[in-house]
Amino acid sequence: MRAFFSRRENLAPNYIILGLLCLFALAPIAILVFNSLKSNLEIGQNSITFPREVIWTNYPEAWVQGKFSVTMTNSAIFVGGTVTSVIVLGGLAAYALARLNPRGSGIYMIYMLTLSTIPFWLYAVPLFILWKNLALLNTRAGLVIIYTALNSPFAIFLLRSFMVKFPADLEDAARVDGAKEWQVLTRIVLPIMWPSLLTVALVVALGVWGEFQIALIFMQQDEKMPITTSYFNFMRRFSRDWSLTSAGAVMMILPVLIIFMLLQRRFVEGLTQGGLK
Amino acid sequence: MAVRSAAALAPSRRVVDKLRTRRELLAWIFIAPITIIHLVVVVGPGLSGLYFSMTDWSGIGKAEFVGLSNFVDLFTRDVNFRAAFRHNLFWMAFFLTVPMVMALLAASLLSQIRRGAFLIRSFFYMPYVLPSIVSAFTWSMLLNPSLGVGATLDKWGIKGLDHPWLGDFRTALASIAFADNWHWWGFLSILFLTAMQAIPVDLYDAAKIDGANRWQQFRNVTLPGIRPTILFMLLMTAIWSFLSFDYVWILTQGGPAGSSELVSTHLYKQAFLRFEAGYAAAIGMTVSLMAACIVGSFALLRSRGWEI
């Protein structure tokens, strides 16, 4: 790869455009962080620039008022449960569709994609009644199952399309060498799929972490509410407390940001490890 | 190799068939668990939605069968649905173009550099990490004419941007799309970048030997190389555009004067504010049908040999 990027090429325009795009991406987040350190009064006068007076107490106050210790734990459970089941169950399905070529797999994909377009509000009430009868209402497992179902079409489709891109030669070779089917899956397919599994896991995790509409309906007990509901704790009757809202928002995105940053490295490693060179 | 193995297995056709059946069985066993969950959560309740779309159900209590009259009302009387549908078409057109172009540009520029690439990539991804309620509320502040970016720029001498973007029925929908795109294009560029890195370097080398400039390399090597990813994301965008809800709901709730109403917010209002769950179901069915058409045409392309 290195050979391709010879020094002769002028990369200055690249950096200028990329820099502007970075500014566009980051400025709103920076403003959000600034506002999380201001008083409400200062946000009312200056809601963009660095705070004149830094108020750190917004954070502990938002932490308590938002009940983040409870909601963050819950959301971690929802994310963990959903990611695991989507990766395991969706991954199996994707593998089967891409490698075992069953008859009807094309129709199956159409089925998955079409039905994922049914707006949630359309079947929210019937699903609610079903969940009550299955005693899944107000349970973490119940919510994880819903999230799994809603996230799986995208995951299956993405994983499958990643998988079909890789020739099956490696796997066939391993089989010829006498590897068992299970070993093919764990030793050959998983390492190759590692980056795309990570991508899917990230997308699903972010979706679940930020979801609130379904949780607000299917969870009816305070101690099981997800982190997004903390965000509603800073509302007044018609307006909201912008200082605490911003501080709460930063606390909400911080864990995700950290995990994402950590995984980014492995994401890149995975790309190179995955036999791509 | 193919010849050899065919020759080796030739004597027993039955074994091949048996292997094939077992392979097929195994495939469906792999597919079954997630499908069962999907059937229980989406298809079952969705089918009852199909029934409710032909009733006058309020969301509570008894539902009376009214045949297709909900659909008739929807297509003949509901001017707000028609407007919402037009807005959805705009929304889809916006997201099929603007973020795609931005992401392709960013990804191709990013794929050419090494120094700082990791950092820049992280920055691009960052907005996507924000939950929709956080980024939508942040943008509601940024777009405010007297507190937001426009007002601050105005103070610094850059005039004309302190427009009430969300308060003007001419600019509301586009402003929301802008805010939604802010969190979306960066993620898209990372997907494209990942796909671009899978393109063999030899292809670029060959193109360069042929004297191709950057644009020609992009057109003739990069674009074809990531075509499956682009097509896949176009398809997903088209489907998702019908389901978009969060940003509009948080920023304007469809206003002002219905100028940013999408089909999904219209549906929500019918079900939860007007208590017309049956009618809302009819809207949902219509949306799904349209999405099915998109998926169908996509499948048609695939069967014609497009590799997706």
Place this chain on the structure above:
Amino acid sequence: MIRKSLLSSLLMLIISLTLVVAGCAAAAPTAEVVAEGPVEITVWMGQTETSDCLVAESVDTFNAKQDEVFVNVQRKATTDSLRPALAAGAGPDVVQLGGPVFAVELALAGQLLPLDEYAAEFGWAELFHDWAFSIGQVEGQLYSLPQELETLVLFYNKTVFEEMGWEPPTNLDEMRELAQVVQDAGLIPFAGQSSECSICNEWYVGEFFNQVASPDLVYQALTGEVPFNHPDFVTAIEIHNEMMQAGYYMGSLERFQAATFSEFTTAFATGEAVMNMEGTWFYGRQDEYFGDEFEHGNDWDWVPNPSLDGTPIFAIGLGGTQSINASSAHPREAAMYLSHYFSPEIQGALAATCSYGAAPVRGVAEFMEGVDPRMQAIFAAMNEAFEQGIYGYTLWTFFPPKTDLFLYEELEKVWSGQMTAEEYLTLANEVFQEEFAAGEVPPTPAR
């Protein structure tokens, strides 16, 4: 062999998943076995700071004073989950709704419990003002109790008015003349918004209906005698629209539609905008914008919303209602809690401590100590007007849900010029007549 191990691991996976599901299913009902101790009932409350105060003043005091019933409060960000919960035969024991109009629909669907038995036992008919008690009736039975009595008035920035030598208007013409004077002086006549709360457009529709077309006409329309596209209603909407087009609200229609609550309240406090047509709930947040600690040094006062002929008209508004879930296992305990909640002591405490509107119950005035005298004056004037029958009707209390939704949403199309006032009201009337025919209009207090 290979297949076997694969299959068995898959089987294990499915079994464990089933167990997880079944485990949760089994875990749920065991909680009910606890028979000893107080009966537990569930109440849903909002997540705002005001609700914190409401919980402390009403629920906590109830739990503390007796050990028969324990009220378990669940805090809710939105009310979206209520309808599905009721439809599934679940949900809280005490059902809180946005107003009597919403109780009608649920009562007709059989989701609420008739309260007449408990009303007799706990003396609710005597507790509430007659007009308020009657609103909760559907087809002759009581289904809801009204809470948070509110009305709309015209708040004005007293300090700026005094500096400029302006007098608060006493009738509609004076108000429009004054608005022009204010605008000519480079200030904004009215603070307001529709971006954070487009529902709040219903304030204006209701006030202009009452103040211009008269409460009598609104009454006749609500009882089906007069259509809502009556010329007087059209005039009311046209006058409001003219004021909107003139930029009297926040300087321009676009800014009005982009403004937030804190923005417009700040504008009102600093004197950038000098009047604010709002409800008594303004009291709940005024201390965040007015007071000695603020540089602007301004103060506010109020007058009744100016009507066409100058008669002070106060519109009746109710911030919500409380009912009992039809599927409640402990309705009597829920009624005991309601009796506590609506007692004058508690309602007075809600007003004094939480800056929350008291319910329309008798004898609450003596518990209002500590409430701002200006607010006490509003409540006194309002109650007197109610006693004399000179009251108007707010949309969220008396107009059925679809009509209400149509009126506040589509009003913006009149502002944007997509509809005339007459077209708007003709369509609104169609929506109303449908709901009226379906019996979904709650009893309108007679005049």
